[in-house]
Structures are given as structure tokens and as C-alpha cells.
Amino acid sequence: MMKVLRLLSSSRNQFSTRGALSMHAHTHSTSFSTASKSFSVKAGTSADYVHAPFHIYKGRAALSFSPVLPTFTKLESGGLIVGRRGVVMLRFTPAIGERKYDWEKRQVFALSATEVGSLISLGPNDSCEFFHDPSMQSSNAGQVRKSLSIKSHADGSGYMVSLTVVNNLLKTKENFIVPVTAAEFAVMKTACSFALPHIMGWDRLMSNMPTGVGVGRQQSKVVPQLLDEWDR
Amino acid sequence: MMKVLRLLSSSRNQFSTRGALSMHAHTHSTSFSTASKSFSVKAGTSADYVHAPFHIYKGRAALSFSPVLPTFTKLESGGLIVGRRGVVMLRFTPAIGERKYDWEKRQVFALSATEVGSLISLGPNDSCEFFHDPSMQSSNAGQVRKSLSIKSHADGSGYMVSLTVVNNLLKTKENFIVPVTAAEFAVMKTACSFALPHIMGWDRLMSNMPTGVGVGRQQSKVVPQLLDEWDR
Amino acid sequence: MMKVLRLLSSSRNQFSTRGALSMHAHTHSTSFSTASKSFSVKAGTSADYVHAPFHIYKGRAALSFSPVLPTFTKLESGGLIVGRRGVVMLRFTPAIGERKYDWEKRQVFALSATEVGSLISLGPNDSCEFFHDPSMQSSNAGQVRKSLSIKSHADGSGYMVSLTVVNNLLKTKENFIVPVTAAEFAVMKTACSFALPHIMGWDRLMSNMPTGVGVGRQQSKVVPQLLDEWDR
Amino acid sequence: MMKVLRLLSSSRNQFSTRGALSMHAHTHSTSFSTASKSFSVKAGTSADYVHAPFHIYKGRAALSFSPVLPTFTKLESGGLIVGRRGVVMLRFTPAIGERKYDWEKRQVFALSATEVGSLISLGPNDSCEFFHDPSMQSSNAGQVRKSLSIKSHADGSGYMVSLTVVNNLLKTKENFIVPVTAAEFAVMKTACSFALPHIMGWDRLMSNMPTGVGVGRQQSKVVPQLLDEWDR
Numbered sequence: 001m002m003k004v005l006r007l008l009s010s011s012r013n014q015f016s017t018r019g020a021l022s023m024h025a026h027t028h029s030t031s032f033s034t035a036s037k038s039f040s041v042k043a044g045t046s047a048d049y050v051h052a053p054f055h056i057y058k059g060r061a062a063l064s065f066s067p068v069l070p071t072f073t074k075l076e077s078g079g080l081i082v083g084r085r086g087v088v089m090l091r092f093t094p095a096i097g098e099r100k101y102d103w104e105k106r107q108v109f110a111l112s113a114t115e116v117g118s119l120i121s122l123g124p125n126d127s128c129e130f131f132h133d134p135s136m137q138s139s140n141a142g143q144v145r146k147s148l149s150i151k152s153h154a155d156g157s158g159y160m161v162s163l164t165v166v167n168n169l170l171k172t173k174e175n176f177i178v179p180v181t182a183a184e185f186a187v188m189k190t191a192c193s194f195a196l197p198h199i200m201g202w203d204r205l206m207s208n209m210p211t212g213v214g215v216g217r218q219q220s221k222v223v224p225q226l227l228d229e230w231d232r
Numbered sequence: 233m234m235k236v237l238r239l240l241s242s243s244r245n246q247f248s249t250r251g252a253l254s255m256h257a258h259t260h261s262t263s264f265s266t267a268s269k270s271f272s273v274k275a276g277t278s279a280d281y282v283h284a285p286f287h288i289y290k291g292r293a294a295l296s297f298s299p300v301l302p303t304f305t306k307l308e309s310g311g312l313i314v315g316r317r318g319v320v321m322l323r324f325t326p327a328i329g330e331r332k333y334d335w336e337k338r339q340v341f342a343l344s345a346t347e348v349g350s351l352i353s354l355g356p357n358d359s360c361e362f363f364h365d366p367s368m369q370s371s372n373a374g375q376v377r378k379s380l381s382i383k384s385h386a387d388g389s390g391y392m393v394s395l396t397v398v399n400n401l402l403k404t405k406e407n408f409i410v411p412v413t414a415a416e417f418a419v420m421k422t423a424c425s426f427a428l429p430h431i432m433g434w435d436r437l438m439s440n441m442p443t444g445v446g447v448g449r450q451q452s453k454v455v456p457q458l459l460d461e462w463d464r
Numbered sequence: 465m466m467k468v469l470r471l472l473s474s475s476r477n478q479f480s481t482r483g484a485l486s487m488h489a490h491t492h493s494t495s496f497s498t499a500s501k502s503f504s505v506k507a508g509t510s511a512d513y514v515h516a517p518f519h520i521y522k523g524r525a526a527l528s529f530s531p532v533l534p535t536f537t538k539l540e541s542g543g544l545i546v547g548r549r550g551v552v553m554l555r556f557t558p559a560i561g562e563r564k565y566d567w568e569k570r571q572v573f574a575l576s577a578t579e580v581g582s583l584i585s586l587g588p589n590d591s592c593e594f595f596h597d598p599s600m601q602s603s604n605a606g607q608v609r610k611s612l613s614i615k616s617h618a619d620g621s622g623y624m625v626s627l628t629v630v631n632n633l634l635k636t637k638e639n640f641i642v643p644v645t646a647a648e649f650a651v652m653k654t655a656c657s658f659a660l661p662h663i664m665g666w667d668r669l670m671s672n673m674p675t676g677v678g679v680g681r682q683q684s685k686v687v688p689q690l691l692d693e694w695d696r
Numbered sequence: 697m698m699k700v701l702r703l704l705s706s707s708r709n710q711f712s713t714r715g716a717l718s719m720h721a722h723t724h725s726t727s728f729s730t731a732s733k734s735f736s737v738k739a740g741t742s743a744d745y746v747h748a749p750f751h752i753y754k755g756r757a758a759l760s761f762s763p764v765l766p767t768f769t770k771l772e773s774g775g776l777i778v779g780r781r782g783v784v785m786l787r788f789t790p791a792i793g794e795r796k797y798d799w800e801k802r803q804v805f806a807l808s809a810t811e812v813g814s815l816i817s818l819g820p821n822d823s824c825e826f827f828h829d830p831s832m833q834s835s836n837a838g839q840v841r842k843s844l845s846i847k848s849h850a851d852g853s854g855y856m857v858s859l860t861v862v863n864n865l866l867k868t869k870e871n872f873i874v875p876v877t878a879a880e881f882a883v884m885k886t887a888c889s890f891a892l893p894h895i896m897g898w899d900r901l902m903s904n905m906p907t908g909v910g911v912g913r914q915q916s917k918v919v920p921q922l923l924d925e926w927d928r
Contacts, residue, residue: 121418187810197422200286205282350650669762669763
């Protein structure tokens with residue numbers, strides 16, 4: 001069965017800075033390949049994050065992916081609310097020789113939680129396609145168009161993952177094709193299933209609470225969370 | 233195959249305050265849409281919780297869901313026992329215009345662990361239905377009746393999720409219908425599978441223990457947990 | 465397809481104290497039902513554990529289950545090694561009236577990691593059966609015989625879970641039968657899948673490490689774990 | 697359907713020390729069987745790790761497996777990047793009598809993330825095979841050849857897991873065969889699915905962040921992670 005999902009990302013103002021992001025992302029990826037080079041991080045920001053992209057190197061292009069966690073905003077009450085949503089960031093880089101990739105020419109595609117849900121529920125014979133407009137809700141809306149396609153091989157042995165970026169402003173059209181084996185796709189699905197609750201911020205709902213019940217802390221009333229909601 | 237599960241929530245006195253809860257929940261949801269506005273939290277309660285509902289906005293109504301963790305009660309021995317059970321809270325809000333929803337009119341439906349089990353085991357062609365009486369075991373028992381229905385589309389492309397609330401006291405009947413795509417339902421299933429051990433309190437069973445084996449802590453006897461049960 | 469797995473638990477000396485355990489377990493369960501009563505814990509033991517069993521109450525008996533984590537032994541090197549293996553403990557309690565259960569007469573059955581593996585891989589039409597001898601490797605070997613059977617309903621709507629305990633010493637034979645719906649079994653499978661790495665001790669392998677990379681801790685060489693194994 | 701995956705591990709210089717590793721691994725395994733004996737750990741290394749291998753003892757050989765976490769390298773910016781990739785380490789030990797195994801003769805096989813993906817996506821009738829050259833990219837390349845085969849039984853009741861090590865330098869050929877039941881393989885799959893995000897280092901991406909939002913820590917801007925990437 002060939003099931004093609006066509007979703008037009010509405011992405012309420014959350015991916016509008018993607019142009020800038022992909023430029024900066026290049027800086028990061030350079031560092032991935034030459035570990036001695038340090039990141040160019042803005043002074044004053046917390047630089048203590050972890051980089052653990054998973055790379056799939058193929059003949060014509062490389063695909064890497066890693067989660068980007070949501071940010072939280074503090075409420076006057078002291079609670080936290082999800083601000084910017086998390087994503088799973090896909091990065092495509094063209095090959096320029098044997099085992100050589102041009103990180104300057106990479107393009108990114110940020111999967112939302114729902115798109116991750118689509119990916120992890122793909123059967124061995126299913127396919128899906130997503131469309132993003134990085135300039136949505138700006139004056140450049142419609143000028144850059146990205147489409148990601150995940151198409152299963154006929155024999156169920158894997159998927160063809162491809163990204164097309166059409167940029168009417170620069171008059172360019174880029175295409176990246178990465179064949180992904182069933183085993184590699186299993187890694188993507190398992191890792192994305194693991195990441196999904198985290199990009200939704202649900203791991204915080206959990207990890208925020210154990211403080212009250214830690215060994216050695218004695219409290220008469222443990223875990224007051226949501227008492228105001230449940231107990232009236 | 234159309235499999236309809238009909239479960240009458242017995243919910244031993246744990247959902248009896250739902251009327252009050254849905255009123256309070258409205259206050260919260262207002263804040264969700266206008267982040268600059270702070271929560272109205274009771275003074276003295278712990279306000280350091282995290283809000284990370286997942287929203288599915290559709291034409292006639294919006295559906296959001298998030299886990300509510302269990303509470304624990306301290307025993308004289310120093311141990312902890314689950315008090316109020318956790319739930320996955322579904323919230324339905326009617327649309328009152330394009331991309332506008334009336335948070336004042338929202339209704340909630342709290343899925344128990346078993347109902348979550350039902351949801352996460354739904355196949356692409358399965359359906360299920362749950363009935364709740366928020367006033368069970370009170371003098372108003374039977375006066376308010378909520379039913380949640382999750383019905384698969386014939387082509388397996390998703391589900392129709394609907395909530396009906398009949399309130400004999402107020403002489404009202406409300407109905408919320410939210411079509412959920414297969415991708416969105418995959419998010420619900422994955423997130424609810426992640427949340428299930430947490431609403432059961434099983435994450436505490438785990439997280440309560442590492443203290444004894446932390447790096448830098450030297451103990452002759454590590455992890456005495458349950459020694460009284462196993463070692464006699 | 466009806467697939468019956470018959471496993472004779474060899475359980476190298478790890479379940480030999482089960483007779484004593486089931487006696488003590490009764491004390492615990494009394495506390496579960498009457499929360500005002502405290503546990504009888506041996507003085508000097510760490511009592512700061514968490515009780516979060518999941519209960520399935522049915523007409524003839526109740527079934528509850530919860531994980532019991534492994535214990536660790538400290539090596540001279542400072543490392544930790546799994547001592548007693550963790551289990552998922554099933555507890556069966558006979559009904560003695562409407563919604564009343566006789567906790568004094570409960571019987572337990574401790575699922576090993578492999579038996580948990582068997583349970584979580586059961587299809588809707590599969591069945592399995594386990595046999596335990598709590599007195600294995602003692603002089604009473606063979607005198608008490610426990611068998612747990614999980615048998616799917618013909619229509620795939622759930623399972624019949626039953627425990628038989630034959631005690632030749634006391635000349636008794638007890639039988640517990642608990643029908644488990646598909647939704648309840650989904651809770652068992654999801655919770656047991658979550659618990660499995662924990663009863664194997666694999667969560668410790670993970671949680672033992674983040675200390676070295678915590679925000680605010682600066683180290684030139686992060687995560688020295690297993691350097692002795694990999695770096696020579 | 698018999699699907700045989702043949703993957704030649706390219707393993708960019710990350711498994712080149714495997715010869716040394718398997719020698720050292722013997723020291724570890726000796727300790728597993730005689731807990732009173734301590735590990736021989738290099739002075740100065742952090743010895744506070746946890747050993748929790750899962751053992752499958754069979755007539756001709758034993759198979760154990762446990763995750764080995766990745767190492768991280770600190771960047772000048774303060775961030776962390778994955779250095780050596782994590783693996784799931786399989787260990788095969790030949791039997792030399794009833795319930796006796798010769799830990800001196802054990803051989804290891806380190807599953808990469810992609811190979812783990814292959815294992816966890818194996819259906820009940822699937823098979824796979826992996827080839828490793830521990831001396832790849834050294835002058836001894838091609839001299840030692842390891843192949844791991846996981847072959848399903850015809851009746852779906854389990855798998856035959858076998859490792860062959862051909863060493864042209866020592867003129868030896870070793871073969872280990874361990875029949876694995878469906879229940880034991882379910883443990884492997886569940887444990888490896890749990891371990892996969894950890895050997896990829898993705899648990900760090902998560903666990904690195906909660907510090908900023910811990911209860912009791914008040915910050916005006918919570919979770920600055922990746923602000924430099926998203927906010928410009």
C-alpha cells in the first residue's frame with residue numbers, strides 16, 4: 001500500500017528564522033568534522049549543550065538528524081510554559097568527492113512533533129511528504145519552498161529520503177537524495193520516538209517533580225504539584 | 233475490524249472534583265493563548281510546574297492533552313504510596329471563528345491508566361468509547377454524563393475524536409468533534425505510552441533510587457531498597 | 465495461532481526466599497488498602513521507597529503488579545555490579561465479597577526479565593505459561609509448585625490470567641483467576657516494557673554518568689567511563 | 697520471508713582497539729562470575745561505573761550483552777560533542793562443562809547504532825548478518841574477520857545467534873552458537889531499543905537541560921539552550 005501524506009506545515013511563526021538558522025547551522029557542522037575547531041557562540045549564552053547528531057553518509061549526500069528541545073517561558077506564578085516548540089532537525093549535505101561533503105551547502109528541514117508522528121508511524125511500504133515555507137508570514141512568503149519526501153523502496157528494504165529546496169529569490173533549486181536502509185530507518189524511528197516526548201516538553205513535566213521525594217528529604221506533604229487543580 | 237470497547241469508569245472517588253477542575257482549567261487555558269498573562273495560582277501552593285499540552289487545532293474545535301502526575305502520600309515508615317492516580321487530561325475547546333477558540337467553554341476528560349492502555353493499543357481500524365460520570369458517588373450522580381468516542385476513519389487515515397457532555401442540572405448538551413490525522417494520533421499514542429508509567433507512578437520507583445549509587449558517594453551497602461522484603 | 469511457551473524457571477538461587485517473601489508481602493498489602501496504617505519495616509533499613517502497584521480488581525480475585533529493582537554490590541574498584549536481579553512482582557488476592565479482598569491469602573509470582581520478555585511479546589492470540597518452584601535448591605524443592613498461565617480469549621478481547629499454587633507441605637491447592645481486558649493488558653505490556661531495562665539495571669548504566677557533564681561543572685576530559693576498556 | 701541483511705561495518709577507526717579490548721574484557725568477566733574478586737582498574741580512572749550485562753546461558757556457549765555509552769569531548773565553547781560512539785557489546789563464552797564457561801576464551805562483537813537498528817527491527821521470520829574487521833585501517837586489516845549471524849527458527853520460536861571469528865594471524869577459527877528463545881530475544885529487543893538513544897548520546901541532549909528549571913532555582917530566562925541558533 002502506498003500511502004502518501006501531504007501536509008502543508010502551518011507552523012505558526014515558529015520556523016520563520018530558518019534562513020538565518022541554516023547559515024548558522026553550517027558553522028556547527030564544520031565543527032562536527034574538525035573537532036579541534038571551536039563553535040562560534042554568542043558571548044553570554046549558555047554554551048553547555050550537547051551535540052549528538054546521527055549521521056547517514058551516502059554517495060551523493062549525507063543526512064544527519066538530532067533533536068532540538070523546546071524552550072520554556074517563566075510565568076509570573078513561577079510555573080513554566082512551552083515557548084518555542086522543539087523539533088527534530090534534519091540536515092542534508094551534498095557530497096563533493098569520496099567521503100567528502102560540502103558543509104557550506106547544507107540545507108535543514110525541521111520536523112515538528114506531528115511530522116515526527118508521521119515518520120514513526122510509517123510502515124515498510126508507506127511514504128510521506130512534507131512541505132515547508134521558511135518565510136511563511138513574512139514578506140518573502142512563498143519565495144522559498146522546501147519539500148521533504150520519504151518514499152519506501154518497492155521491496156521494503158528501506159526508503160529514499162530526499163529534500164528539494166526551491167529559492168525564487170536566489171534563482172536556485174537544490175536537490176538532496178539519501179537512500180536509507182531499513183536498519184538506518186529503524187534507528188531514525190526509535191530515536192525519534194524517544195525524542196518526541198522531549199520535543200513536546202513532556203520530559204519536563206516529569207523531571208520537574210522528583211525533588212519533593214528525594215531520599216533524605218523529609219516532608220509531611222509530598223508532591224504538592226497540581227494540588228490547586230485537583231483538590232478544590 | 234470494528235472493535236468498540238465500552239468501559240464505564242468506576243474511578244473510585246478520584247474524579248469526583250472534576251466540575252471544579254474544569255472551571256479552574258479554564259483559567260489555565262486562557263494563559264496558554266496569551267503568554268503575557270500570568271496564571272492565577274493560589275498563594276502558598278507550589279507553582280513550579282511545567283505546562284506542555286499538545287494542541288490539535290481543527291475547524292470546529294481544538295483538542296489538547298497533557299499528563300497529570302499522581303500524588304504520593306508519605307507513610308509513617310518513610311516510604312511513599314500513590315495517593316491520587318495520575319491521568320492524561322484531554323481538553324476540548326469549541327471554535328468561535330477562524331483560528332479562534334472559546335476557552336471559557338472548554339470541557340475536560342481525564343483518561344485513567346487503563347483508558348490510556350486502550351488508546352495506545354488501538355489499531356488503525358479500531359474504535360473505542362469511554363463513559364464518565366464526574367459526580368459519581370455524590371448526590372448528583374447521574375446528572376452529568378460525559379462520553380468520549382475515538383472512531384477510526386474507514387480508510388485508516390485517522391480518527392474522529394468526539395466528546396459529548398450532557399448536563400441534566402444545567403439542561404445543556406455539548407458536543408465537540410475533532411478529526412485527528414494518523415500522524416497526530418501517532419503523537420498521541422507515543423506521548424501517552426511515554427506518559428503511562430509516569431501517571432502510574434512507576435518513574436518514581438526508579439528515580440527514587442539512584443541517590444545511593446551516585447558518583448562520589450561511597451557506601452558499603454548499596455541500594456538497600458526492599459532488603460526487608462527479599463533478605464529475610 | 466496458539467503459542468504456548470513452557471519455561472521452567474531455573475532462577476539460580478534468586479527466588480529461594482519466596483515463601484518468606486509472600487508472608488511479608490501480606491503486611492505490605494494490608495497497608496495498601498488502609499493507608500492510615502504504616503508499614504512494619506525493620507529498624508535501620510532505608511524506608512524511603514515508593515509503592516505504586518497497578519491493581520486490576522475483578523470478581524473472584526485481584527491482580528496487582530509492580531517492579532522490584534535489582535540490588536547492586538560494590539566492587540573493590542568502586543564500580544557496581546548487579547547482585548540480586550530485579551523482577552516484576554505479580555500479586556493475586558482472592559475476593560471474599562463485593563469489592564472486598566482477603567490480603568492475608570495473597571500469593572505472589574515474581575516474573576524474571578525473560579518472563580517479562582515473554583509477556584510483552586505476546587500477540588492478541590498468544591498464550592504462555594510459567595512454572596516456579598520457590599524452594600528450588602533447598603531441602604523442600606518440589607514441595608511447592610506455582611504455575612502462572614496467561615491465555616488469550618478466542619476473540620482477542622483480552623486474556624485469562626491465572627495462578628495455581630500447590631503446596632504439598634500444607635496439603636493446599638490455591639487457584640486465582642483474573643480476566644484481563646485488552647486495555648488492561650496494554651497497560652501491563654507498556655508498563656513492563658518500561659520496567660524491563662530497570663529490573664535489568666540498565667537505567668543505572670545511564671543514570672550513573674551525567675554527573676560529569678552537568679551544567680556548571682567544567683572538566684577537561686568528560687565522561688571517563690570505560691576508558692580503561694576502550695583506550696588502551 | 698527470509699531477509700538477510702549484509703552489512704560490512706565501516707566503523708571509522710572506532711573499533712580498531714578491539715583486540716586489546718577483548719583481552720581486557722576477560723578480566724571483567726572473571727569478576728562477573730566471582731564477585732569477591734575485584735576489577736583490575738587503572739589507577740586514576742573513574743571506577744564508579746555499573747555492570748549490568750544480561751546473560752543467556754545455553755549448552756554450548758553463553759551470550760551476554762550490555763550497552764557501552766559514548767564518550768564526549770568538550771569544545772572550546774563549553775559544549776560537548778560525541779567522541780567515541782556507543783555500542784551494544786555482545787560477549788560470547790564457550791561452555792566447558794555443565795553450567796561452566798571459559799571466560800578466558802570469550803569473544804566480543806560491538807553492535808553499532810545502525811546494527812542495533814537492524815536487530816530491533818527483525819521480524820519473527822527475519823535474519824541478519826554483520827561482518828566486522830577489528831583491524832580495519834591498520835596494517836593487520838583483513839587478518840581477523842568476525843561475522844555475527846542472527847537467524848530465525850523456521851517456526852518463529854526464536855533465533856540462532858552465532859559468532860564466527862577467523863584469525864589468520866593465530867591460524868584459529870572459533871565458532872559460538874547460542875539458541876535464543878523468542879522471550880529472550882524480546883528482552884534483547886526491548887533492552888536495545890531502550891539503549892539505542894543512549895548509545896547515540898541523545899539522553900545527554902535531554903539530561904543536560906533540566907538544571908535551568910529545577911524547583912527552587914529562579915531564573916528570568918529559562919533554558920537558554922540553542923538560543924543562538926533559533927533567536928537571531
